[in-house]
Amino acid sequence: MIIIAFIYACLLFFEWRYLKRKNRTARTYRIVFAFVIFTFLSMEALYYFRDQFTLADVIEMVFDPMEKFIVWGIEKNE
Amino acid sequence: MDRKWGKRSGGRAGQHTDDMDPIHHQLSWLKERLANCSDLVIHTFESRFHQKCALVYVAGLTDQKNIQEEVLRAIFSLDASTAEEFRASIFERKQLPISNYAVIPLEAGPSSVVEGRVLLVIENEQRAIRFNLPFVKGRAIDEPISEATVRGPREAFIESADDNLSLIRKRLKTPEFKTETMQIGTYTQTKVMILYIQGLCDNELIEMVRTVLSQIKIDGVLGSSYLEEHLDSSPFSPFPQVQYTERPDVVSAALLEGRLAIIVDGSPMVLVVPVTLFMLLQSAEDYYQRYVAGTWIRWIRYLFVFISLLLPSFYIAITTFHPEMIPSKLLITITASREVVPFPALVEAFIMEISFEALREAAVRIPKSIGQAVSIIGALIIGTAAVQAGIVSAAMVIIVSFTGIASFIIPHFDLGLAVRFLRFPIMILAGIFGLFGIACGLILLYIHLINLRSMGIPYLTPVTPFVVSDLKDTLIRAPWWFMRKRPYHENEKLNKWRQPKKEASKQGEEEEEIRD
Amino acid sequence: MNDKYEKVTPTQLYMLFSLYLFTTILSFRQGALVGEAKFGVWVSLLIGSFGGLLFPYFSYRLAKRRPTRFFSHYGREIVGSWLHYPLVSIMIFSYLFSAAFVLREMQDFMVEVFLPDTPDWAVTSIFCICVAYAVRSGVQTIFRCAQGVFFLTMIGMLLIPVFVMGELNKDMSVAFLNHFDWKGIGSGSYLVASLYGQMSFILFLFPFFSNQQKTMKSLIWATVTSLFIICSNLIPTILIFGPELTSNLIYPELELIRYIRAGYFLENLDPVLISIWLTSLFIKISLFLYVAILILTHSFSLQDHKPLSLTMTILMAGISLLMVRTGADLVRLMGHGEVMFLIVTEAIPILYLVVDWIRSRLGKSSNEKAKA
Numbered sequence: 022m023i024i025i026a027f028i029y030a031c032l033l034f035f036e037w038r039y040l041k042r043k044n045r046t047a048r049t050y051r052i053v054f055a056f057v058i059f060t061f062l063s064m065e066a067l068y069y070f071r072d073q074f075t076l077a078d079v080i081e082m083v084f085d086p087m088e089k090f091i092v093w094g095i096e097k098n099e
Numbered sequence: 100m101d102r103k104w105g106k107r108s109g110g111r112a113g114q115h116t117d118d119m120d121p122i123h124h125q126l127s128w129l130k131e132r133l134a135n136c137s138d139l140v141i142h143t144f145e146s147r148f149h150q151k152c153a154l155v156y157v158a159g160l161t162d163q164k165n166i167q168e169e170v171l172r173a174i175f176s177l178d179a180s181t182a183e184e185f186r187a188s189i190f191e192r193k194q195l196p197i198s199n200y201a202v203i204p205l206e207a208g209p210s211s212v213v214e215g216r217v218l219l220v221i222e223n224e225q226r227a228i229r230f231n232l233p234f235v236k237g238r239a240i241d242e243p244i245s246e247a248t249v250r251g252p253r254e255a256f257i258e259s260a261d262d263n264l265s266l267i268r269k270r271l272k273t274p275e276f277k278t279e280t281m282q283i284g285t286y287t288q289t290k291v292m293i294l295y296i297q298g299l300c301d302n303e304l305i306e307m308v309r310t311v312l313s314q315i316k317i318d319g320v321l322g323s324s325y326l327e328e329h330l331d332s333s334p335f336s337p338f339p340q341v342q343y344t345e346r347p348d349v350v351s352a353a354l355l356e357g358r359l360a361i362i363v364d365g366s367p368m369v370l371v372v373p374v375t376l377f378m379l380l381q382s383a384e385d386y387y388q389r390y391v392a393g394t395w396i397r398w399i400r401y402l403f404v405f406i407s408l409l410l411p412s413f414y415i416a417i418t419t420f421h422p423e424m425i426p427s428k429l430l431i432t433i434t435a436s437r438e439v440v441p442f443p444a445l446v447e448a449f450i451m452e453i454s455f456e457a458l459r460e461a462a463v464r465i466p467k468s469i470g471q472a473v474s475i476i477g478a479l480i481i482g483t484a485a486v487q488a489g490i491v492s493a494a495m496v497i498i499v500s501f502t503g504i505a506s507f508i509i510p511h512f513d514l515g516l517a518v519r520f521l522r523f524p525i526m527i528l529a530g531i532f533g534l535f536g537i538a539c540g541l542i543l544l545y546i547h548l549i550n551l552r553s554m555g556i557p558y559l560t561p562v563t564p565f566v567v568s569d570l571k572d573t574l575i576r577a578p579w580w581f582m583r584k585r586p587y588h589e590n591e592k593l594n595k596w597r598q599p600k601k602e603a604s605k606q607g608e609e610e611e612e613i614r615d
Numbered sequence: 616m617n618d619k620y621e622k623v624t625p626t627q628l629y630m631l632f633s634l635y636l637f638t639t640i641l642s643f644r645q646g647a648l649v650g651e652a653k654f655g656v657w658v659s660l661l662i663g664s665f666g667g668l669l670f671p672y673f674s675y676r677l678a679k680r681r682p683t684r685f686f687s688h689y690g691r692e693i694v695g696s697w698l699h700y701p702l703v704s705i706m707i708f709s710y711l712f713s714a715a716f717v718l719r720e721m722q723d724f725m726v727e728v729f730l731p732d733t734p735d736w737a738v739t740s741i742f743c744i745c746v747a748y749a750v751r752s753g754v755q756t757i758f759r760c761a762q763g764v765f766f767l768t769m770i771g772m773l774l775i776p777v778f779v780m781g782e783l784n785k786d787m788s789v790a791f792l793n794h795f796d797w798k799g800i801g802s803g804s805y806l807v808a809s810l811y812g813q814m815s816f817i818l819f820l821f822p823f824f825s826n827q828q829k830t831m832k833s834l835i836w837a838t839v840t841s842l843f844i845i846c847s848n849l850i851p852t853i854l855i856f857g858p859e860l861t862s863n864l865i866y867p868e869l870e871l872i873r874y875i876r877a878g879y880f881l882e883n884l885d886p887v888l889i890s891i892w893l894t895s896l897f898i899k900i901s902l903f904l905y906v907a908i909l910i911l912t913h914s915f916s917l918q919d920h921k922p923l924s925l926t927m928t929i930l931m932a933g934i935s936l937l938m939v940r941t942g943a944d945l946v947r948l949m950g951h952g953e954v955m956f957l958i959v960t961e962a963i964p965i966l967y968l969v970v971d972w973i974r975s976r977l978g979k980s981s982n983e984k985a986k987a
């Protein structure tokens with residue numbers, strides 16, 4: 022978890038320097054930083070909860086019933 | 100006061116320092132500007148009309164014989180009846196029998212003198228005459244040192260910009276061949292010439308180069324490499340984005356392709372822009388041989404570029420991560436030779452490569468008399484001894500020497516340096532990740548080359564962006580009757596055809612039939 | 616010379632998509648595909664590919680209506696912000712997930728076959744550095760990457776079946792014409808259609824194309840080329856191993872290459888495989904990631920995609936490492952829901968097209984009424 026934080030800190034610094042060099046507006050800074058923080062939190066969450074659930078479980082939960090419905094539908098027609 | 104001036108200037112004999120001298124005013128100004136220049140000569144004399152005159156020049160940059168025979172004789176034999184007519188015939192009517200002399204304000208005098216021109220100052224005249232009689236000792240035109248050919252011409256550029264220009268001018272006898280001159284360098288005032296063929300070269304490119312060069316503010320330009328870094332679009336890239344050559348035929352061919360050349364006074368290397376990776380891998384000899392030979396050698400060259408970059412990395416990757424790839428007999432031999440070596444393959448390779456680089460760098464400075472002996476010592480004795488001592492394995496010595504030889508195949512020295520340098524990061528990647536690491540390293544290199552541009556032209560043209568018609572000079576060396584179009588240019592208005600189209604030959608055939 | 620306006624030519628489009636389309640199918644999906652369709656796999660490829668082409672076709676129709684504008688800018692005009700932003704979020708996540716998915720498959724392959732002691736995160740990190748560089752450089756770089764390696768890759772992939780000619784069991788070839796398991800072929804087509812339909816993201820790249828009229832032509836030719844390459848490798852695989860074994864092998868292509876005996880010089884030609892696959896996979900991952908970043912950038916109304924590119928790359932790397940616990944889970948995901956997820960994402964532009972068509976119709980009829 023600390024490694025992730027370290028990587029994100031480097032990333033933030035790097036992007037800040039890039040934005041400064043290109044003289045971007047304050048709005049751009051805000052959006053970029055907000056997005057970096059958001060992804061950082063999601064990454065930490067994913068990592069912390071990796072034993073309880075994974076993204077694959079979410080997708081399966083949402084889309085598997087849909088798939089079964091269609092496939093079941095095709096099977097029924099045959 | 101004059102004696103003080105006299106002592107400080109320390110000129111040659113013939114200097115008058117009379118306080119009441121009418122020319123004193125101009126000369127003292129010149130002496131002040133050019134104080135402490137011990138090679139300055141001020142030769143004062145009186146004309147036939149008792150006007151005080153002086154010739155000012157720098158002894159080392161001018162031909163004294165020429166001055167005697169041309170300038171002094173011309174001045175004394177000028178046909179004039181009064182002092183006023185004398186002055187007018189020199190300054191207004193330009194009747195001195197010497198070619199190419201200019202009337203300049205006295206303020207421009209000092210810079211003209213240090214450039215090697217001769218200044219004629221006449222009393223009470225705020226203008227001066229500037230004669231172009233340079234005679235700078237330099238090398239004679241000689242054979243090229245780094246780009247020798249068997250069949251092509253053997254002339255190479257020298258340090259004098261004017262002589263270099265004449266070498267190109269005698270090959271391109273067309274009024275479309277244009278040259279623009281500028282001076283760069285606050286202290287050196289180096290003459291820089293931009294050469295191009297109008298109608299073939301893109302105006303945007305000419306404008307870009309002109310802008311870049313005119314914006315250079317630097318103390319001195321001592322060689323073409325000083326300008327090269329300003330012309331680079333990506334100075335941090337190891338790959339050269341400007342080509343340099345010492346052969347006039349290469350420059351002429353480049354100009355005919357629609358490229359632009361830059362001559363820098365004092366440097367025997369002429370810069371050529373824009374350049375692609377494949378142009379840097381071509382050698383002049385390719386075009387003077389038959390196309391089959393040219394194509395074959397070109398392929399060998401491409402193969403050896405890869406070998407030079409990747410051979411040690413492959414060895415490290417395969418012996419460390421993928422030994423199953425090697426045929427069993429060879430595997431046993433390699434393992435046996437690596438048995439006694441205490442280091443892993445990566446460290447071994449690094450030791451050998453760095454020693455080789457050190458040898459190569461040292462070889463540049465070894466005096467020629469012992470150079471041969473040292474290289475034999477280095478190669479045979481040290482190499483063999485190292486293997487026998489168990490520091491490195493025999494296979495590694497072979498790999499490193501082969502790589503070294505391969506790197507000399509690259510015609511352009513800077514590109515060879517780039518490849519040599521890039522070998523090391525790829526070796527590190529190979530040592531950590533095996534073949535996957537090499538692949539990743541190559542992908543990174545590939546993306547870098549795709550992004551790289553030379554004066555706006557992508558570096559990997561014509562492979563990407565894909566220009567089919569130019570591949571015939573990249574992959575192979577197509578015969579001359581095949582290369583009818585010039586390399587691809589965005590600008591549609593430029594003359595695309597190197598050779599006339601087929602209709603002309605049909606007409607010729609018809610005429611022959613009629614004659615029969 | 617004008618960087619900002621340097622466009623993607625139809626040739627580049629064709630070359631990139633030819634590589635893009637065959638790479639995952641040949642690398643990682645052969646087992647699943649042959650497991651479903653058995654000998655009828657060529658039929659399911661044909662049906663699936665041309666069926667899947669419908670998705671990019673509808674995207675193309677939608678994009679043609681506003682050829683110079685980017686989708687994320689005009690999307691909310693069509694369906695309204697409340698619907699547009701969730702749909703865009705789904706699309707961004709889907710492309711990010713697809714990139715992470717392919718990355719995970721590649722990483723599993725590398726670690727399992729070539730680098731047994733290397734930790735996963737190291738392999739992913741080094742690869743993501745390459746991807747980050749490419750994505751940060753822009754779409755033109757990715758297309759030119761594909762252009763440069765196209766010929767070498769094609770030659771490489773076509774040489775493989777040539778070398779294994781001697782090992783084929785030719786008697787089995789009759790089964791291709793008389794063994795048809797239509798249910799299996801249907802499932803196979805469904806899988807293939809989802810993969811070919813991913814080309815629908817041309818909707819987001821449309822303003823970058825120099826010759827927009829020829830887009831579909833390039834895509835169709837890319838489909839044909841990729842089908843040719845896939846079949847030329849898949850059919851020998853089945854003829855050597857048989858459908859049962861092929862469906863149980865995780866990496867049939869690898870096994871096929873190991874059958875090549877290239878004389879006494881090298882025992883096996885794995886590096887050939889690595890270099891071909893790695894570059895094509897790299898291009899595929901970069902393109903997915905780039906599209907996700909592009910949509911995100913335009914949704915935020917930013918001009919430059921570079922600031923967000925590194926963040927998304929790290930996110931993709933994280934997702935690929937954390938998305939499933941083991942490789943077996945990955946295979947399970949493929950069969951349970953992943954395909955549906957892809958198809959839903961590909962169908963979203965169709966929704967936009969339909970709504971836009973209805974709105975323009977209504978707009979026209981209300982104009983006519985107003986005139987009358």
